[in-house]
Amino acid sequence: MRIGLVVDSACDLPGEYFGQHHITLLPVTVHIGEDSLTDLRDEQETLRFLRSHIAERGADAETSPFTVQQIQELFLSKLVIDYDYVFCLTTARSRSAIFENATQASFAILNEYRPIRAAAGHDTPFALRVVDSQNVFAGQGVTAVEAVRLIEGGEGAPKIRARLENLALHTHAYMIAPDLHYLRARTRKRGDRSVSLFSAALGSALDIKPILHCNRGETGAVAKIKGLEAAAQRLFAFAGERVRRGLMTPTLCLSYGGDLAEMRALPGYEDLRTLCTGYNIEMFETVMGLTGMVNVGKGALVVGFAAEPHVFE
Known part of the structure; x- marks a missing residue:
C-alpha cells in the first residue's frame, strides 16, 4: 500500500526534510496590508521577510490556510493517484481552521476519487485520515517525523x-x-485575551520571558524567567532532563524565529545537542515557519518532544 503524508506549513521541520521524505505541504498565506507571502517552508524566504519592513507590521497580519476547495483540488488532482492512503496531519484545531477545512474536504474527496483513480489505472479504494496533532510548530514536527518513520518502515495504515x-x-x-x-x-x-496589557507592560519592563507550554491543544505559561539567555538555558536544561528520563520517540525538534546561528549561540544549546547525540535522539533544527513567526514574533524559541505527563521544573 502506498501511504502518503500531508502537513500544513506551520509544521516546523527543515525545508529539505519535506522533499527528502515526499511530504506534501498545505501552505498558509500571510497578508500584511497589500503584501501577501505564502509560507512554503523556505527558510531563506522567511529570513528575508524578517529583515524587511513588512516584519515591522507582522502583528497586524492576517493568515489564510488552504480552503476546503483548495484541499479537494490538491487531493483529486494528485494525491488520490499517487497514494492509496493519505494521512493529513494538521496543526492544533484549537489554533487554526486547517483541521476543519481538511475534514470537510475529505467528504467530497472520498465521494469523487473513483473515476479519477480508475482513469489512472488504479482499481483499488483510496482512503484518508485527518489527524489533529493537538500541537504547534516544533511540537507538530515531532508527530510528522514519527509518521515518516512508520510509513518508511512499512507499517500498515491502522497501526500508523x-x-x-x-x-x-x-x-x-x-x-x-x-x-x-x-x-x-x-x-x-x-481573539485570545490570554496576555493582558498589564502583564505585557510589566514583563517587558522587567525583561521577564514567559515559557509557554502546549499540549492537547491547550497553551499556558509554566514559568516566567528574567532575561532571554537565562530562559533559554532553563528550557534547554529541562529538555535535556526529559531526554535523560526517556522520550516516547527518538526525536527532539527545535525551531527559532531568526537565524539559527543565534539559537545555537544561546547558553545550554550545545549541552542539549551533545546529550541528544549520546542518547541517540535525532535533533531537528529549523527556522520557524513564516506562519509561526507572524503569530508569536521574532526571536521565539520552541522545543518539541513526546513524553509521558510531567511538570516543568
Whole structure:
C-alpha cells in the first residue's frame, strides 16, 4: 500500500526534510496590508521577510490556510493517484481552521476519487485520515517525523493511525516568547485575551520571558524567567532532563524565529545537542515557519518532544 503524508506549513521541520521524505505541504498565506507571502517552508524566504519592513507590521497580519476547495483540488488532482492512503496531519484545531477545512474536504474527496483513480489505472479504494496533532510548530514536527518513520518502515495504515492519535496526546511544545507586547497584540487580533496589557507592560519592563507550554491543544505559561539567555538555558536544561528520563520517540525538534546561528549561540544549546547525540535522539533544527513567526514574533524559541505527563521544573 502506498501511504502518503500531508502537513500544513506551520509544521516546523527543515525545508529539505519535506522533499527528502515526499511530504506534501498545505501552505498558509500571510497578508500584511497589500503584501501577501505564502509560507512554503523556505527558510531563506522567511529570513528575508524578517529583515524587511513588512516584519515591522507582522502583528497586524492576517493568515489564510488552504480552503476546503483548495484541499479537494490538491487531493483529486494528485494525491488520490499517487497514494492509496493519505494521512493529513494538521496543526492544533484549537489554533487554526486547517483541521476543519481538511475534514470537510475529505467528504467530497472520498465521494469523487473513483473515476479519477480508475482513469489512472488504479482499481483499488483510496482512503484518508485527518489527524489533529493537538500541537504547534516544533511540537507538530515531532508527530510528522514519527509518521515518516512508520510509513518508511512499512507499517500498515491502522497501526500508523493509532500511533499518531495516541502520540498527539503526549506531544509537548515549550516556547519562549521574547516580545510580550507583540505577543499580546497578535493574540488579541486572534481573539485570545490570554496576555493582558498589564502583564505585557510589566514583563517587558522587567525583561521577564514567559515559557509557554502546549499540549492537547491547550497553551499556558509554566514559568516566567528574567532575561532571554537565562530562559533559554532553563528550557534547554529541562529538555535535556526529559531526554535523560526517556522520550516516547527518538526525536527532539527545535525551531527559532531568526537565524539559527543565534539559537545555537544561546547558553545550554550545545549541552542539549551533545546529550541528544549520546542518547541517540535525532535533533531537528529549523527556522520557524513564516506562519509561526507572524503569530508569536521574532526571536521565539520552541522545543518539541513526546513524553509521558510531567511538570516543568
